[in-house]
Amino acid sequence: MGKSNIKSVTNPVTNPATNPKPSRDVTTPPKNAAGESTKSDIRASVYSKEALAALYEEMQLYRRFEERVLAAYQKGKFAGFCHLHIGQEALALGVQKTLLDTDHMISGYRSHTQAIGKGIAPEQVFAELFGKIDGCAMGKGGSMHMFSKEKRFYGGHGIVGGQTPLAAGIGFEIRYSKKAEVVVCYLGDGACSQGQFFEALNLVATWKLPVLYIIENNRYGMGTDYRRVTSVEKLAKRADAFAIESSEVDGMNVLNVIEHVQPIVDSMRTHPRPYLLEAMTYRYRGHSVSDPGLYRTKEEVAQYQSLDPISQLGDFMKKSHGYDDAQLKDIDRKAKARIDQAEAFADASPKPDVSLAFQHVYAD
Amino acid sequence: MGKSNIKSVTNPVTNPATNPKPSRDVTTPPKNAAGESTKSDIRASVYSKEALAALYEEMQLYRRFEERVLAAYQKGKFAGFCHLHIGQEALALGVQKTLLDTDHMISGYRSHTQAIGKGIAPEQVFAELFGKIDGCAMGKGGSMHMFSKEKRFYGGHGIVGGQTPLAAGIGFEIRYSKKAEVVVCYLGDGACSQGQFFEALNLVATWKLPVLYIIENNRYGMGTDYRRVTSVEKLAKRADAFAIESSEVDGMNVLNVIEHVQPIVDSMRTHPRPYLLEAMTYRYRGHSVSDPGLYRTKEEVAQYQSLDPISQLGDFMKKSHGYDDAQLKDIDRKAKARIDQAEAFADASPKPDVSLAFQHVYAD
Amino acid sequence: MATLQFREALGQAMAEEMTRDPKVFLMGEEVAQYDGAYKVSKGLLKTFGPERVLDTPISEAGFAGVGVGAAMAGLRPIVEMMTWNFGIQAFDQIVNHAAKMLYMSAGQFQIPIVFRGPNGAAHMLGAQHSQAYEAMLTNVPGLKVVSPATPYDAKGLLKAAIRDNNPVIFLESEMMYSYKGEVPDDEYVIPLGVGDIKRPGTDVTLIAWNKMLHLAMEAAEALSREGISCEVLDPRTLQPLDEELIFGSVRKTHRCVVVDESWGFGGVSAQIATRVQKVCFDDLDAPVGLVNSEFVLMPYAEQLEEAVLPSLAKVIKAVKETLYLGT
Amino acid sequence: MATLQFREALGQAMAEEMTRDPKVFLMGEEVAQYDGAYKVSKGLLKTFGPERVLDTPISEAGFAGVGVGAAMAGLRPIVEMMTWNFGIQAFDQIVNHAAKMLYMSAGQFQIPIVFRGPNGAAHMLGAQHSQAYEAMLTNVPGLKVVSPATPYDAKGLLKAAIRDNNPVIFLESEMMYSYKGEVPDDEYVIPLGVGDIKRPGTDVTLIAWNKMLHLAMEAAEALSREGISCEVLDPRTLQPLDEELIFGSVRKTHRCVVVDESWGFGGVSAQIATRVQKVCFDDLDAPVGLVNSEFVLMPYAEQLEEAVLPSLAKVIKAVKETLYLGT
């Protein structure tokens, strides 16, 4: 892993006393002397009961959303490609919690939950999947192409790796306009062998652009174990070629993610520069809904499911703040209700008129 | 720099006693205890008088060739782009001396001398420049596109970086056919920011292909100091992303180059795998013959010219084997005579018939 | 005769050629352990082993270039593009390197390589996964371009493509992989550059390939019920085009409609129209009619996608227009 | 009126637009400290500083994508491709991203970007440095394509391209950078999509753009001495095409010849021929004639290159053919 200077950066933003972040409901826990992330007893004192409930609810929302999407697909309510994020929710949520509304996000085609996290209503995402007029791209984008200019979610892209130079461009605008914002760009373990990604890394490093590239290492690109198609075990090493700071994080634990990413983001905001984070995670389902996933053993899947991000958070909440199963179930129920509402909204939304196909080819 | 295992590899080919290399007129000097390259007194005993004269003559041939090419261009004897290798001869020569005829080479557009080194007659290179039928590509390729299938010189390519995956493909064939050959692929300091190059690096590393990538770091890509368009000083670091072995060599001293590269090539031959070498060098002339090179100070050019590869070798020959200026001049005269002959040949060669333009679009 | 799926016909072609010639190998994303994203290479890894059937990283430019380099060095690679939408990342290697190498080297370095994969729209895959690339790829001398419509043609043409000493672009379709058709048990090869009359007729020459051939056949059938006889011509190879077959048919029917899934600005359909108006100027009783995808990007929603693609109604309308029949 | 070189006219257009709008910036290889490989951006670094005039690494896909991303975020990039032969490395970003973004996002993300650089053959640069790319780039909805032939048009069109809210491909030519022409001192903008009659005439409509316009003018001049009157039409913008101007001219002359440096398989010339035969079928007295580069790669040797490119003799021959005059 590239050496990180993050810890030594003096960053007023990370000091809650001098600069509280009102838009965030989760606060970064203080670091211990060694700068390591705190242990669970410290965490217990840092995360409020309400903050944890909010996290839990949002993570359940991601999960329930994708489950419902799968069910809708299987019922034939929509078609095309559909890539689910189930199992990878902690990363989407944890990273989102470190950002401000003014920050930017861009991703690949497995990005329903990231889009929702960035503020696109589940209603709009569902409607987009159903090809309805109230979709966040009026039904013209589809599962792989969620967009919201207002929420600064730049898509939803279908060309593996294609989003990585775009992220550099967004970072370029931040530098050009001298703003204290950051861009998060997600890509996969498969995507990180794309030439465009390396060109983008060189550009952000040379120009010191505030882009946080996050490799979601879910260990497979379609049916391919990532170790079969690259020569290194640690994908964050790709940063070394350009002396970009990098690190690795356990992407199955939302608190780990928040604590790891918050100082990175805060530091990038005040000292603009890129960063490459490799997040270890796992997708429970096949590559897309039509992939049976036969290239993995049941045992392997079960092993990762034993690290389930929702269960991990639930267990912590029980231990730290005395939550019980019934309470967690209640939260889950709220998430499900929200999904009911979103799907019903999408069901009711009209199909776009055929004339829409002829719009948006050129801007005026 | 990536850690190198080269030194610890037991390689029968590098032991001249058990496996003499008759096709080579320069032998690799033995290593000292620390495995470091030997000092000049040891060198003096290793390189014979004749071997040094041959090296000197070939390097002068490269130099005189390019000088004559420039003169011919300035006289209007041909047109188009023309990129000279003056100043970078030690690398071309030193690397060539470590190879067998059965090895493969591919390069960019600054490759007249490399092509000659690999065995294409100066006559054919000159004729190619003049767009004549006896050119190594019958006048259809031009300065940037020297080719010889027989000599295993795969071009002469005009798209910066485009040759790097091709080299991997040649390496693939070697592995496929289980041969003990290597591919040398030259690219520039500018080229090494091309996405294709990184994709190629990942492929050769994953598949363990015997490709020696040599970054000719002549410090400029056209008018751009390489440090302005990348974030690292040491370009060999690009290997680290893929855990490819790498090192740096002084490319202005032909003996350095030979001694550094020979064990690498020998080891790749028996233990197939890629290697990335960064060779520090300098081009005396502009990027192409039409570039006045105003982006560099006279002092800077003079400083590198004080390390001139031909003078360095000449000085060594004087010290080690008592050569004097007159003798060196004699050798030079031979080189010049060879160039006279080559140019005269090219002058006399006929222009291709127009019908040639319609051939070689498709193979039968 | 066996009844095979389109994908099986392609798989057989590769297997037979790999058996015949040890220099033929296959690489691409998911082609080995996963049997291909669309199962075209099913069983090849098991039969030929990991030296000859290789999963690549997601590096289209890189592995296309590896293919070209390997071809320079004497192998005969088959490179699968999971779809041509990703193949565009390899255009520098395909256009600047594969197509130009033989010429630049004055015949020294042949590039016997096949780049194959699905082209054009499937179903509700959106703008980045639905493009038809024949307009770009047929424009380049040095490349051959093939686009079969039936399992029979697919097998015979893929075998010819693999044996060809030039870079051949082989355009398939996700939608056709499960189409079934008869394929002889005995070996056969269909030469590149030879079109095929898929349905003889007298009133209008209807030219179409790949998925569009099936639409044209449907239209011909529907029109025959109205007493209009279409000759359906499948060029099968787009570069080079079987112009003589086209001109011969148009000289007979005096009318021509081309159905081309690509966008209608330039491309193969415009090339056919241009050549027909040039060579058959005095034979034509009506302008050459064209049916292309609408000149918009591909929307996701089902009914929008339908509105954008060539349809039965559009083809029938175009045919009737050349007959000056109101619709 | 000042007499300016083509390169100066382009440089002025960029300078004026950068002055007018702080969101406009320029990036590309050698555009800053070196003043551009062909000196088109001369002085811009000095005037606008290194934040707005940026030298990039040799990473066409990467910096094209940076441009597209910056446009998504609200800037108005000008991206110089040193030549379009290298621009093909960025086709994925141009075609899959720039062209499709507005549509995929249902109008949310505009991509106001100009990709500009020389296109086609210069002189003895060989196969990898001589390709004309209009056939590929005009085929894609969402892209506009401009290809001026005079300093006046170059300046006015580049200003329009920079102000346009869409990705605009701007095709220049190494050979024309030193061409001189009059350019008004006052500001002017030439709208995209509007062609120009460069020489009125009555017998044949001769359509050409970029370098070929000058060849067409030469041919018209030579033919006028034989009593043949050519109307020379410069579409200036290739996508969208000014079809009305073309049809109007052909309805008058009844004859049409297109001179297009690109290869003659599909492309803009075939598109024009296809549309003209369709819309002006009854007006045409002869098939539309086409002059393209020969369908071979570009050879290096001077006389071979000459034989491959459109020439005065070829244009004259094509015009006479449409007049059924022997040559």
Ligand SMILES: Cc1ncc(C[n+]2csc(CCOP(=O)(O)OP(=O)(O)O)c2C)c(N)n1
């Ligand atoms: C350039 C390109 N090549 C191939 C594909 C087909 N494809 C879609 S997803 C995928 C695998 C990507 O894996 P990874 O980056 O690990 O992301 P994950 O699906 O695991 O989230 C491939 C090969 C594509 N969309 N784009």
Ligand SMILES: Cc1ncc(C[n+]2csc(CCOP(=O)(O)OP(=O)(O)O)c2C)c(N)n1
């Ligand atoms: C893909 C591509 N982009 C741009 C160019 C134009 N170009 C030719 S040489 C060159 C500089 C290359 O510099 P470097 O790799 O350092 O090689 P050197 O010329 O120093 O030998 C550039 C930008 C090109 N030929 N190909």
Ligand SMILES: [Mg+2]
């Ligand atoms: Mg993955």
Ligand SMILES: [Mg+2]
């Ligand atoms: Mg250089």
